[in-house]
Amino acid sequence: MTADELRAVHDALQRLRTELVEAGDHEIAAEWDDNVASNRDQDQSPLVEMGQTIASSRNRARAEQLLRIDFALRRLAEDSEAFGLCASCSEPIPPRRLALMPFATQCVPCQNGSEGAGKSKHRRKVTDYI
Ligand SMILES: [Zn+2]
Structure with a gap:
């Protein structure tokens, strides 16, 4: 890859990483508030559990994505010829x-x-x- 291409990939990775970190935090916080607020008077444990499961699987997917991005950034820095x-x-x-x-x-x-x-x-x- 050319230096320009590598720089473009690097920028794209950084941008993805920032979006992932910011979007993930907002989304999970909002979801949690909704669940607690709308189910306060009902038997909320199944819904809360479901919300937790969804949030944690999203967290996991987000964490995996972040790992891949960090891995790619590291490869880019250490072995850009093979990238x-x-x-x-x-x-x-x-x-x-x-x-x-x-x-x-x-x-x-x-x-x-x-x-x-x-x-x-x-x-x-x-x-x-x-
Ligand atoms: Zn192949």
């Missing part, structure tokens, strides 16, 4: 995919392959062949 290459087949990840998902570590065929392969994906890790 943008698929972790599985080492082919360049298409720029359009990186524009949408700057934290992507695999090209589409490899991503689909590892998601659809279930347990067998463990056997296909690059590190297994080293």
Whole structure:
């Protein structure tokens, strides 16, 4: 990737990270208030539990996303030559995919392959062949 492309990816990652941190906090706080306020006089435990489950799964998804973004930023800083290459087949990840998902570590065929392969994906890790 060129220096300009790398800088664009870096900016996109930073922007995503900021959005994720800010949006996540607001959303979860609002959701929690709604649940407590609208169900005060009812048996609220199932709804509150559901709200907690939703909030925690969103938190988890957000945390995973943040990890991916941080991982991508670290790769970008430490090994920018390899950035943008698929972790599985080492082919360049298409720029359009990186524009949408700057934290992507695999090209589409490899991503689909590892998601659809279930347990067998463990056997296909690059590190297994080293
Ligand atoms: Zn690939």
